[in-house]
Amino acid sequence: MDIYKSLKEEAYEANIEIPHRNLAIYTWGNVSAFDPEKSVFAIKPSGVDYDKLKPDSMVIVDLDGKVVAGSLNPSSDTETHRVLYREFFQAGADIRGITHTHSPYATAWAQARRPVPVFGTTHADYGAETIPCTEYISKDVTKNNYEEETGNLIVDTFKKQNKNPQYMPMVLVAGHGPFTWGRQSAAQAVYHAAVLEEICKIAHFTLALNPHAAPLPDHIIRIHWERKHGPDATYGQR
Numbered sequence: 001m002d003i004y005k006s007l008k009e010e011a012y013e014a015n016i017e018i019p020h021r022n023l024a025i026y027t028w029g030n031v032s033a034f035d036p037e038k039s040v041f042a043i044k045p046s047g048v049d050y051d052k053l054k055p056d057s058m059v060i061v062d063l064d065g066k067v068v069a070g071s072l073n074p075s076s077d078t079e080t081h082r083v084l085y086r087e088f089f090q091a092g093a094d095i096r097g098i099t100h101t102h103s104p105y106a107t108a109w110a111q112a113r114r115p116v117p118v119f120g121t122t123h124a125d126y127g128a129e130t131i132p133c134t135e136y137i138s139k140d141v142t143k144n145n146y147e148e149e150t151g152n153l154i155v156d157t158f159k160k161q162n163k164n165p166q167y168m169p170m171v172l173v174a175g176h177g178p179f180t181w182g183r184q185s186a187a188q189a190v191y192h193a194a195v196l197e198e199i200c201k202i203a204h205f206t207l208a209l210n211p212h213a214a215p216l217p218d219h220i221i222r223i224h225w226e227r228k229h230g231p232d233a234t235y236g237q238r
């Protein structure tokens, strides 16, 4: 019996959502699914087209970076995923899946090195605060493991900006692109990648129409965030 069967299936399903949601062309994106009990994650193999993927092609990696199951090489971004699971999970954030894409609007904001202000309620529904953007990765650390250092850069950005990955599931890496995650599943990480792309697109149009557009007043941000996430949330069916 394959003890990683359901984790591989979860990662597979989430990975094939990437082309379905138009979040990446070719192999420009990857998703992983984390099992906190086994302390391993399943991730897309490197350079394999989405239409060639199978649940069994997913690679299982532990939090020390060792491949524990799978015959293919894991995604080149595996080390970034690993650092985020290790650091965020150890810091007490529930994190079950991570997505990385080069979706155009989110990547454009990352290339412009602009954090995304809360311009409207679409954004406020998913995060009551600005979506952070890192600094460029420094020359010093790129001598080390670049992908691992990209993970460290994200973790440091959250620490410096006092952001909680539990409540802000998105980040832009300067000059590179977006990483998103989900508290519930790998599918939720992809969902957040699609939401981020849409938020970045709308923010871009907002600034095109009014380069001086101001962020949404705080009382409206609070209403939208709390009706979806607060203790008295009214959103959805219950």
Ligand SMILES: [Zn+2]
Residues within 6 Å of the ligand: 100, 101, 102, 176, 177
């Ligand atoms: Zn990338």
